[in-house]
Amino acid sequence: MSKKPRLRFAPSPTGGLHLGGVRTVLYNYLFAKRHGGTFVLRIEDTDQARYVDGAEQYILDCLQWCGLEPDESPFNPGPYGPYRQSERKEKGIYREYADRLVKEGHAYYAFDSPEQLEEMRSRYSTPENPSPQYNHTLRGKMRNSLSLDAEETASLLAGGTPYVIRIRVDPGQEVCLNDMIRGEIRFSTSGLDDKVLLKADGMPTYHLAVVVDDYLMEITHAFRGEEWLPSAPVHVLLWKALFGEQHMPKWAHLPLILKPDGNGKLSKRDGDRLGFPVFALNWTDPKGELTKGFREIGFLPGAFLNMLAMLGWNDGSGQELFTLQELIEKFSMERVHKGGAKFDFEKAKWFNHEWIKWSTADALAPLVKPLFVEKGIAIPEGERFTQVLGLIKERCTLLTDFVQQGAFFFTFPANPDLASIQAKWNEAKQLFFAELIRQYELLPEWEADRLEADFKQMAAAAEIKPGDLLQPLRIMLVGGKYGPGVFAIAAWLGRQETIHRIRHVMGLLRP
RNA sequence: GAUCUGUUCGUCUAAAGGCCAGGACCCGGGACUUUCAAUCCCGGAAUAUGGGUUCGAUUCCCAUACAGAUCACCA
Numbered sequence: 001m002s003k004k005p006r007l008r009f010a011p012s013p014t015g016g017l018h019l020g021g022v023r024t025v026l027y028n029y030l031f032a033k034r035h036g037g038t039f040v041l042r043i044e045d046t047d048q049a050r051y052v053d054g055a056e057q058y059i060l061d062c063l064q065w066c067g068l069e070p071d072e073s074p075f076n077p078g079p080y081g082p083y084r085q086s087e088r089k090e091k092g093i094y095r096e097y098a099d100r101l102v103k104e105g106h107a108y109y110a111f112d113s114p115e116q117l118e119e120m121r122s123r124y125s126t127p128e129n130p131s132p133q134y135n136h137t138l139r140g141k142m143r144n145s146l147s148l149d150a151e152e153t154a155s156l157l158a159g160g161t162p163y164v165i166r167i168r169v170d171p172g173q174e175v176c177l178n179d180m181i182r183g184e185i186r187f188s189t190s191g192l193d194d195k196v197l198l199k200a201d202g203m204p205t206y207h208l209a210v211v212v213d214d215y216l217m218e219i220t221h222a223f224r225g226e227e228w229l230p231s232a233p234v235h236v237l238l239w240k241a242l243f244g245e246q247h248m249p250k251w252a253h254l255p256l257i258l259k260p261d262g263n264g265k266l267s268k269r270d271g272d273r274l275g276f277p278v279f280a281l282n283w284t285d286p287k288g289e290l291t292k293g294f295r296e297i298g299f300l301p302g303a304f305l306n307m308l309a310m311l312g313w314n315d316g317s318g319q320e321l322f323t324l325q326e327l328i329e330k331f332s333m334e335r336v337h338k339g340g341a342k343f344d345f346e347k348a349k350w351f352n353h354e355w356i357k358w359s360t361a362d363a364l365a366p367l368v369k370p371l372f373v374e375k376g377i378a379i380p381e382g383e384r385f386t387q388v389l390g391l392i393k394e395r396c397t398l399l400t401d402f403v404q405q406g407a408f409f410f411t412f413p414a415n416p417d418l419a420s421i422q423a424k425w426n427e428a429k430q431l432f433f434a435e436l437i438r439q440y441e442l443l444p445e446w447e448a449d450r451l452e453a454d455f456k457q458m459a460a461a462a463e464i465k466p467g468d469l470l471q472p473l474r475i476m477l478v479g480g481k482y483g484p485g486v487f488a489i490a491a492w493l494g495r496q497e498t499i500h501r502i503r504h505v506m507g508l509l510r511p
Numbered sequence: 512g513a514u515c516u517g518u519u520c521g522u523c524u525a526a527a528g529g530c531c532a533g534g535a536c537c538c539g540g541g542a543c544u545u546u547c548a549a550u551c552c553c554g555g556a557a558u559a560u561g562g563g564u565u566c567g568a569u570u571c572c573c574a575u576a577c578a579g580a581u582c583a584c585c586a
Contacts, residue, residue: 012586047585114584128512131582164584182516191514191582199584206586230515230581253516256580260522263578310535314524318534337524340579344522347536357549395548405547420546452545470545481546 005037005220012044013055016283020257023308030331041073043084046203062280080217094204106241110144133193165198175233180252187233211238222249256340276345298398303355353397361389391484413479448491476505
């Protein structure tokens with residue numbers, strides 16, 4: 001790489017950050033870091049109608065949670081600011097380039113009202129061509145500085161008639177785009193339309209803004225979703241007209257993330273319908289409707305990123321578990337897929353489970369603690385708590401599972417599952433546990449192996465299969481048929497609590 | 512409808528002309544065991560179709576089929 005790469009993520013602050021968006025961030029970030037480059041966050045807030053308060057902070061929170069923090073952003077500006085397009089517009093940046101395009105004949109003024117545009121679309125719409133475009137064939141029939149004479153245009157302009165600036169695309173030329181993932185893609189300009197570049201409110205559209213800002217911010221590589229491919233030739237045309245193609249960033253259009261069932265882009269609705277999140281973090285829309293995020297349902301950020309990275313990329317070795325650091329070291333655009341990938345929530349959970357197993361109890365503790373607190377469960381400080389996490393982490397797929405799996409350590413089992421032992425409960429067992437309590441009370445040391453050894457010895461003496469006694473003991477200590485080894489549990493609970501729990505359930509059972 | 516992009520087990524994918532198409536998720540079975548997990552073993556399942564090119568095609572070419580994206584003063 002000749003110079004330090006500069007990459008950007010350029011979301012519009014309109015709502016929750018989607019899985020696909022996070023993956024776009026990730027690939028941009030990985031590539032930047034892989035090559036010692038810079039990762040910038042630029043806010044594309046040019047659509048004031050869709051702007052949502054708080055969405056910008058939300059995006060930053062997502063990046064922070066993921067650990068994909070930008071080197072330059074509206075919150076920590078670098079030398080290429082401002083980093084919000086609305087602020088850039090205030091400085092007249094886009095206007096200047098739009099005017100230049102008009103002056104040089106690459107763009108023109110269009111005075112058509114929304115009604116007139118609608119009228120045009122319905123008038124020229126046919127079964128063969130359901131979406132007529134504002135292009136070289138139709139622009140002569142519309143009200144613009146190409147169809148009107150200069151005098152009329154000037155008076156319209158002087159009279160304050162609302163107008164937009166549209167790119168002038170001449171037919172019959174070929175635009176070639178060299179995509180890092182897909183190779184050479186050719187478009188004929190005949191199929192392109194005269195896209196609006198500058199809106200009537202003076203704001204640029206995405207097309208103008210992305211080109212101008214990528215140039216001004218010296219972006220070297222631009223990775224974005226595949227849905228942008230159809231408008232890529234317009235951007236190439238703009239680059240040629242404004243700054244020269246040789247300065248254009250290298251493009252890559254990332255494959256789409258598809259819905260698990262059927263086909264098509266994964267949407268928030270699919271998540272609601274199928275019962276999984278599609279946003280990174282909880283998102284509350286302006287109407288107050290909450291959409292769950294991966295963080296809140298109990299994902300580790302590392303697992304989330306790991307899963308996303310593998311949706312469309314692999315290093316060819318068969319390795320599936322990667323830390324962010326490893327991804328940075330191994331990531332390469334050459335190995336990014338062309339085809340879209342269906343999102344599989346089961347596999348996503350598998351990644352998280354692996355990450356939890358792999359995490360230390362100490363690392364998990366601060367993440368899990370609030371979950372217990374939330375449920376009103378008082379937890380001990382320090383080692384006592386992490387010991388429990390160590391005991392149960394391998395059976396937790398989501399962080400939230402820890403509460404379910406671990407609550408009985410800290411709270412007395414209120415409703416023990418008597419049904420599963422009552423049927424086989426008898427005098428002999430009653431006697432056994434009474435004796436067990438006596439024995440345990442006298443035990444010099446309270447430690448799992450010793451507890452187990454004594455238990456088995458006594459079972460043998462009583463001529464009852466240990467298995468028939470362990471089930472009741474588990475219900476007594478845990479309350480249900482789950483959890484780690486019973487003697488490890490007893491050891492952790494301590495003598496007093498263990499005996500208390502045994503006694504309590506014995507009182508509930510009738511031989 | 513037009514333009515563009517895709518297509519290997521149900522899903523994510525490996526094999527960048529050449530060992531029985533490999534791994535993972537998932538599902539089924541077994542082992543272990545003290546429940547549930549974890550772990551280990553075994554099994555299930557794929558190159559969309561048709562033509563070429565080649566001694567040999569998952570891989571290269573063409574056609575067909577299917578799927579997707581886009582077609583706003585939204586990004």
